[in-house]
Amino acid sequence: MNIDEKLGLNKFNIDEENAHIIVNDIDSSLAKALCDICPANLYKLEENVLKFDYAGCLECGTCKMVSCIYANQKNETTSTMASANNCGKLLKQWKVPNASFGVMYRYG
Template sequence: MMTIEAKLATTRFNVDEDNAHIEVDPNYPDMAEKMKLVNACPARLYRLQDDGSLTFDYAGCLECGTCRILSLGKVVKKWEYPRDTQGVEFREG
């Protein structure tokens, strides 16, 4: 089985610069809720800052849906698949 690092190395992203397919509330007040995403995102796109806020970079998203399941309507404000031809393209299974 490939590791996530190996998968990422063979994965190509077409980043849609004009349209963030996921939007988050960086200052959501519940720390536990933010930490769920920090720990759960396989691409490590959610990062907690020293001031307790979250940063999020949608560009490396694997579209796994984990953050949508965990926190849509809370930290995650919007979750859509990227527009046609944008987003992740898996080149190995």
């Protein structure tokens, strides 16, 4: 069983009213970091415009950490670890989905 088949076993209950990830308006060179790092491939560059859909998010927090690390490497004023109010330069918000929403992992 490959990774795509395993990920296909997961169930997602999407909160259509409250996105748990909100991406900043960023240029395509910055967006590439998000496209490269997301294990669920939720970030995509189409004609140099970042497309993102949080449906299917594994809630791993990888994009949040990359956003914070990227800001720190670029000598931004961000000096603390990422939190709900501090997501670096790439993300405006990353939080755990509201109760009963998000990914429900299945074994198989």
